[in-house]
Amino acid sequence: MHIGERIKLLRKERKMTQEDLARILxxxxxxxxxxxxxxxxxxxxKLSMMSTCFDIPLSHLVDGTPIVKKDSSIEFLNEKNVRLIGVYGNIPAGEPNFTNEYIEAYMPTLNSMLxxxxxYFFLRVKGNSMNKEFSDGSLILVEKTSYLEDGNIGVVLVNGHEATVKHVRIAAETITLIPCSTDPFYEEKTYHFKNDQVNILGKVVQAIKLYD
Structure with missing residues (x-):
C-alpha cells in the first residue's frame, strides 16, 4: 500500500471527503x-499536518508502520474542534513580526490542546542548540506571552537578532538563555532587562519531533 492509499483509507475512516481534507490542509x-x-x-x-489531523504517527503515513492504539476514545480533527495555527520558518530580526508574509504553512491543532x-504559533527549529529537546527542523507550538517562569522553554528575541529558543532562568533583573545541546559550542548567555533589548515572544508548550 502506497502513501496515497493510506491517506485515502484514513480519510474515509474519519468520514471525510477529499474536499474536507483539502480545506484543512x-x-x-x-x-x-x-x-x-x-x-x-x-x-x-502536508504529511506532518495529516499526521496531526488523523492523530497517527508520521511514520505510519510515510512507510506504513503499524499504529499502536492506546485509547479507543480518540478525538479526530474537524472544522468544529480545530484551530489552524500559522507555522513560521523564522521570526525575523528587528521588532517582533508575526505578519502573514512569514507564515509558511498552517497546522491544524485540536482546540482541547489550546x-x-x-x-499561538508554530516555529520551525533551526540548528542544534536545543537538540537534546528537539532536532533541527522540528516544529514547536508556542503560546504567545511576554512572561516566562524560571525553567520554561521560551522563544526570545535579544538586541534585535532573530528569535532564539532556549531554556530560561529568570531573575529580578536578568534572563539567562540556556542551550540543551550535545554540542559544547553552545553556551548559556545572560542578558539584563534594562541594558539589553529583550523581547519575550512566547512559551513552548509542545514539540513535534522529527526523526531521521
Missing part, C-alpha cells in the same frame, strides 16, 4: 486526489 481537492491515486506525493509539511484566551 489549504490545498486544492485535486491535490488530494492526485496523492490518493499515486500520481503525486504530498510534501513533508487555551481559549491565548494566541
Amino acid at each position: 489549504k490545498v486544492a481537492p485535486t491535490a488530494v486526489s492526485a496523492w490518493e491515486s499515486g500520481r503525486n506525493k504530498p510534501l513533508m509539511d 487555551k481559549n484566551n491565548k494566541d
